[in-house]
Amino acid sequence: GEKVKRALTEGLTTHYGDCTQEETLLRAGVKRARMIVYAINDQVSTERAVRLTRKLNPDIKIMVRTRLTSQVEELKAAGADEVIPEEFETSIEIFCRVLRDYRIPNNIIEQQVELIRMEGYSMFRGLSLNTESLKKFSTYLTATLTESYVILEDSWICGKTLGEINISSGSTIIAVVRKNQPHPNPESEFLILSGDTLILFGSHMQLNKAIHYLQEGPPAASQ
Known part of the structure; x- marks a missing residue:
């Protein structure tokens, strides 16, 4: 096909054949x-290919992409080490964006994503994360x-004092930086x-409320 021709043109080592056939896998160097x-x-071809691959090379790591979550366990039973369902990865992306919106640090988000994948996407399959995982995540959220x-320039805050802004979310303004000059512990x-x-x-919750307040301003009745 066109993809094979393109790969050959780019100088990539390419083997064209049926991956459910032993001859094809051996020619590709599966052992x-x-x-x-x-x-x-x-799905049927994928499962056959996984079983054959595992038979030919018991130590190889097999990674599989699948469209449906219902295929995850079947492919793992066939010998796949990792099965990545497309719909779950989409859910993970949404999950990441939600956590970023709550200002969870990126390294914590990455840890949570890794945890979800390690536990077989149980969070998105109607199952629960184990108690220890939930405890860790709760700690991150309350940190x-x-x-x-x-x-x-067009912010409602411009020209107001910190006392007039009156952030009441529980968060604290610990400094104001102006023209690269920090002003720690500013007065009201x-x-x-x-x-x-x-x-x-x-x-995290206090900062989320504070940022929303700074963006939107106080309720109209209290302005």
């Missing part, structure tokens, strides 16, 4: 390979950290100008 990845749409917020009379950066300290 000396450390890993093989299957990304074909035919305190800092967040920065840049004041734009400190006037906020365009271009200032507020440094906030608090829990």
Whole structure:
């Protein structure tokens, strides 16, 4: 096919054949390979290829992409080491975006994604993460950290003092950076100008509420 021709043109080692046939896998070097990845749409062919690959090389790592979550256990039973269902990976991307919106640090998000994958996507299959995993995740969510917020020219905050802004989310403005000059522990009379950066300290939930307040302003009735 066209993909084979393109690969050959680019100088890539290419073997064209049926991966459910022993001859094809042997020609491709399955016995000396450390890993093989299957990304074909035919479930029956994929399962046959996985079983044959495991038979020919018991030590090889087999990674499989599948479209349906219902195929995960079957492919693992056939000999696959990792089965990546497309719909779960889409869910993971949504999960990551939600956590980023709550300002969870990237390294924590990566740990959670790895945990979900290691536990066979149980979180998305209607099963529960184990108690220890939930405990760790709860700790991350309640941990305190800092967040920065840049004041734009059209912000409702411009020209107001910290006392007038009156953030009541539980977070604290621990510093204001103006023209690369930090002003730690600013007083309530400190006037906020365009271009200032507020440094906030608090829990994930407190910071999320504070950022929303800084973006949207107080309720109309209290302005």
